[in-house]
Each structure stands twice: as structure tokens, then as C-alpha cells.
Amino acid sequence: xxxxxxxxxxxxxxxxxxxxxxxxxxxxxxxxxxRERLGLTVREVARYVGISxxxxxxxxxxxxxxxxxxxxxxxxFFGLAPGELLVTVKEEK
Numbered sequence: 001x002x003x004x005x006x007x008x009x010x011x012x013x014x015x016x017x018x019x020x021x022x023x024x025x026x027x028x029x030x031x032x033x034x035r036e037r038l039g040l041t042v043r044e045v046a047r048y049v050g051i052s053x054x055x056x057x058x059x060x061x062x063x064x065x066x067x068x069x070x071x072x073x074x075x076x077f078f079g080l081a082p083g084e085l086l087v088t089v090k091e092e093k
């Protein structure tokens with residue numbers, strides 16, 4: 001297999017892994033709960049923290065995990081312990 005073929009296989013595996021990590025619609029991350037409680041948009045959080053809109057959304061939806069530095073900035077912004085950011089909670093309707 002060529003390097004390009006190996007890379008393509010790895011990319012497919014990563015995409016499949018991400019699909020499997022999607023959370024049920026009735027569960028959301030603590031980060032999202034706090035953002036909504038504060039009445040902020042994804043764009044506002046991204047601007048204040050200094051990261052992209054899409055990355056904030058991906059973290060909230062379990063599609064990405066922040067690096068240590070980004071995770072600390074997000075946790076500090078929301079007033080949460082870093083370990084609490086990605087905890088899923090049952091969504092109240």
C-alpha cells in the first residue's frame with residue numbers, strides 16, 4: 001500500500017470513529033448547557049476564547065476534543081473545572 005492509500009484508510013477510520021461518538025439528541029455537554037444558560041451564541045464564545053466557531057460547535061457535539069490549552073481557556077471562561085466541560089448531561093426541555 002502506498003503512503004497515500006494508508007492515509008486514506010486512516011482518514012476513513014477517523015471519520016467512522018467520529019460518527020460513532022455522536023451523542024443522542026437528548027444528551028448535551030455541560031459546556032453547551034452553560035453557554036445557553038449565559039445566553040451566548042457559539043460565535044460569541046469563540047470570539048471571547050479565541051478559537052473558531054466550528055471548533056466550539058464540534059466540542060459541544062462531541063466531534064472534537066480541545067487541546068489542553070484550549071480546554072483550559074474554555075473551562076476558565078465558563079467557570080468550570082476542565083473535567084466538567086465535556087461531561088454529558090440529560091437535556092431538560
